[in-house]
Amino acid sequence: MDVQAERKTGGYIEGNITISGMAAITPRSVNSKARKMFIDEIMELIELTPLAAASVMRTVRNTVDTGRTVVCTIHQPSIDIFGGFDELFLLKRGVQEIYVGPLGHRSCHLVNYFQGIEGVSKIKPGYNPAAWMLDITSPGHEVALGIDFAVQKSDLYKRNKELIKQLSTPAPGSKDLNFRTRYSKSFFSQLKVCLWKQHLSYWRNPKYTAVRFFVTIVISLMFGTMFWDLGSKRAKQQDLLNSMGSMYSAVLFLGIQNASSVQPVVTIERTVFYRERAAGMYSALPCVLA
Structure with a gap:
């Protein structure tokens, strides 16, 4: 379990949690009722029904015990929760490293270092x-x-510097990770999803649509x-100019x-578009067409 406290500002550590390696693929033959029963069973299995900090950290610990790496950022953790982490990556303002290494039992390595x-x-x-840290x-x-x-x-x-140098050198015979396509879905699938997303965004903003x-x-x-029955008047050149001017x-x-x-709606959606495009969800053309 690798824990990275990525940013330290104002006496606390902030950020988000990323768990990799957990993907569920359900065939189309499974109906929504069976899918919901499976989700409820998993929620009870990992003790997420009564949502609290301790149960979430037990879930993270159970995930780590399966061999996966979990990167977390934490906000004012208690002694028990902080003791559940294996390694810490602590930064100060300006993205400068303060501590990068294991915590040890009851944070003994961290305490001994400082x-x-x-x-x-x-x-x-x-x-x-x-x-205290x-x-x-x-x-x-300081x-x-x-x-x-x-x-x-x-x-x-x-x-740590020596470890970074070793890990930066690729193993002999290894190849760069390569994918046949940049996006996992086709152009039409991306367009369909973007159209569905735009449809929902308009329905969720009734004031804008009504205005x-x-x-x-x-x-x-x-x-x-103002221009009632203007199109029927075509005898003179000025009548045609008036019709074109009205249009x-x-x-x-x-x-x-x-x-x-x-503009206010686009300003908000633009931020979401940048994030989703950077994540490889879809390209710019389907979003613009939608």
């Missing part, structure tokens, strides 16, 4: 090692001690009364209004 630095106060008996590595404490924890060239630091309907109807009535004005007015009203 207590070995001159000026660092000893941890009190029964005190939470996670809270955040206290002694705070910017104010200024008081006159040291920078990120530049400590310890044996642990040298070991667009209302404004379009009002503008249509306004232009319709140009109507299209331009509605276009500008729709473009301005859609």
Whole structure:
């Protein structure tokens, strides 16, 4: 179980949890009722029915015991929860490494590492090692001690650099991971999913849809009364110019209004699109067409 505390700001560690290697593929012949029964059974098996921090961490521990690697970031963990992790990757502001290595039993390796630095106060008996670690590595404490924890060239630091160098060298005969296609689904499948997603987004934003309907109807009535029966007048060149000008004005007015009203919605969806495209869910063309 590898635990990485990726960012330390304001006295806590924040981030998300990623569990790899857990994928369920259900055939189409399995109906929704059987699928729900299977999900409920799994939820009870991994003790996620009463959702709490301890049960979640037991689930993570059980996942690790199956041979998978779990990367977590934690927020003010208790002694018991912090003791369930195997390794810690602690960063300070500026993405600088403070500690990268194993925790040990009751965080003994972590405590011994920091207590070995001159000026660092000893941890009190029964005190939470996670809270103690955040206290002694705070910017104010660094200024008081006159040291920078990120530049400590310890044996642990040298070991990590050597390990990175070894892991960066590919094994003899190994090949780069290659896929035949960039996306797992075809173009039409991506378009279908994007259309379904856009359909849901409009239904979940009824205020925006209602305003667009209302404004379009009002503008249509306004232009319709202003240019009523204008198309039947075609005797003069000026009549044709008037008809073309009315169509140009109507299209331009509605276009500008729709473009301005859609900006807040597009701003939110653009962020989601960047994230989903980077994850390889779909390309830009199906999303634009949808």
